Amino acid sequence: MVNPERDIQPFVVNLTGINSNMLKNAPKFYEIAKRIIEITEDCIIVAHNSEFDYRILRTEFNRLGYDYKRKTLCTVELSKDLIPDQPSYSLGKLVRSLGIPVTDRHRANGDALATVKLFKLLQTKDTTKKIIQSSIKEGQKRNKIDNKLIDIIEPLPTITGVYYIQKKGGDIIYIGKSRNIKRRVNQHFTATDTKSKKIQLHVSAVSYEETGSELVALLKENEEIKRLKPIYNRARKRTHFTHALYAFKDKNGYINLKIDVADGRKHPITTFSNKQSAKHFIEHHVEAYNFCLQLTGLGATNSEKPCFNHSLKTCHGACIKEESAAEYNLRVQELIDKNSYAHKNMIIVDRGRDIDERSAIYIKNGQFEGLGFFNLNFQINNISVLESIITKMENNRDTQHIIQSYLRSHKKIKIIQLPS
Template sequence: MYAILDIEATGGKVGEESIIEIAIYKYDGENIVDQFISLVNPQSRIDPFVQKLTKITEKMVKTAPKFHEIAKRIVDITDGCTLVGHNVTFDYRMLIQEFNRLGYQYEKDWIDTFEYAETLIPGMPSYSLGKLCTSLGIIVTNRHRASGDALATVALFKMLLDKDNNKIITKKSGLKYPKKANSKYDKLLAGLPNKPGLFYLYNEEKEIIYIGKSINIAQTVGKIFTSKTLRNNNIKRYTKSIKVELTGSNLLASVKEINEINRIKPTFNPGVYKRSLYQHNIYFRENKHTLSKFEVGKNRKSTPFLSFQTKQEADKALENIITDYHLCQQVNQGIKSDESCFGYTVGTCNGICIGKESIQDYNKRIKEIAVKTKFPANNFLIVSRGRKGIEKSFICIENNEFIGYGYYEFHHQIKSMDLIKKIITKAEETKDIKSIIRNYLFKAKEKQIIKIK
């Protein structure tokens, strides 16, 4: 019997968080036989980032039961069960932490669907729950809420059980959480923030051996320290201290990570600074007299429309563009047919494939998409959230080249390039950074772009 769960927490320093929502589905291998879903009053503040991500506000949990009021129900529904979750060590740690506060020792076997997905479904562009489910066609409703993520994990777990021909899941569950955690790793992970930024891992000679970025630093570093891959075992073995740098935005973290790796060349970021990470591209092929189209490719002389680290990511992105912008599957796949494409039958193609839309109108629409990643001016900023309060982060492009990044609090600080250069941290442009910027421009809101004279 399995207890498939997901937990949302307040955020903050590791060891100080509290549960704000929990969902548990009791699963017998074929059907859900019981369930428990509840908001939880943490009796503490909820980090603004968590509120924005989960849409769970402090007002919503004010009248919710406190953890001690639902603790017995959690014990009952998980009795005799193995816990199952995606990156379940976080959920399990939160339960242990809450029960410890009540003076109760909670101990279970566990199975991490993240680990088994990597083994049983290799080659996925990402193993985060949302992206993995999208790649596998698993519908996720109410993302970043406990019930939605737990139900998605149920569907994923069913698929893993189906694929598990060698029965590696049923042969081996996770190990029981140690009663006394390794104090070395406990100290390293203590206090890491649940916020976007960079983390630097140091060896005993105070040398940086690995640089990473994450939208949730504590969670990502925790994954490295619980992973069983050879590389992560070596990283864990040599790491003696961790430093973090909050960035406020994932965009700035992504740009700064590339820049820092190229500058420092850490031991466990092998080859990253020697070659481009974003080698799989979507190109726009414009035709004046026939149909224009997007296509996936590598190493062409023309500037890519969008760039990705794997072909699977590029293929999936093109598939989404075709659907979202009502383009034709047949045109982009080079299929010639007298019949309409499937997209037309479900309303995601305007009918260019059967003459319902003119070539001129279709080409005009697709070109309007293609220019979304072109730089909107010679000099401009892309503005994102800052680290706290009214602060904003930005990356700066001057004369069509990335020149650096920075933070500001008052709008007058970014009204001219002269003022910007007083607060900017200079950085070198690379092919990968330009790819990150193009990818971000494609989805950026108009208010995030500030043109500078």
């Protein structure tokens, strides 16, 4: 609360519930002006309809004879650009339509917290990084930290997320992801390989986007390297996974599994970064599911002789038709269902950026739709709200590989199956 040293107009009382009696003991503006200058130094003011708030601040400081100047970002303008076709862009109606909780409406604390959550959503949807680049350009005018690497590293956090290395002027020259951004950037700045030396020479600033979830960081890094094509990111090859698991039925009706070189013309169950990890995967599941060695490509294909595991009684005899195709195929299909999300509607729920937040990776009809963050369960149980908070992203072989690989190594991750 701030005492305006005048009566509150009736329409403001009706709007906010704040009256003159409530402000009698509140500080006057000149008493808090120094603190406002301190907490906004080297900052960008983010506000919903920032032109109004900034004009009020400028007017009050002018009365004190101080020329107050700060850069601003308006979440109304950003929302119109990044979340088009909303029925209303007033703060209350907009956050409600996005499933963002808001309390103490028209009070500083409630409105500010709602604006923070809205701004985080806008940052997620800002795939071209207009917000980051405009922020860095302004900061560059003030800070002049070209090549002072220690000054760039010092304020970086030790969090999971995506980081953007930029040259003077704000252009992004390298994008990476890490579970510890500060440590990873420090590695770039201390390495002696040719690429690292070039980054060290041209870097002017490092900005970052917290994701909480390593899976979200992987997907964002993949998407934005392709979109922005930073000069020091080697183009991500579409074959950075080399092998895949395929399934086919033989002449006797048994589902065979086969590890082979990844082929973009075929539809794999899942993909692998190298042949060794693929072989380890199939060997593990042969043991777990009592699969036949011959039907998984690990044994000699000979329909007249049993496989080696049959003698150990870990194969039930599919190789010599002792086990029916129907029974054997049930176990194979279980493996396929666990490791492929083809034709599925589901949400992968992972860590968020705050303790009360979660991330959501949305799969619709077997296609990766995008990702977002939520605070309340109704946001992901209501499909229309879910789709409004999700940032659309490209579905391709790389995203499928990233998601499937992550699910293989994080078996306890929460998955919500949605109705078809």
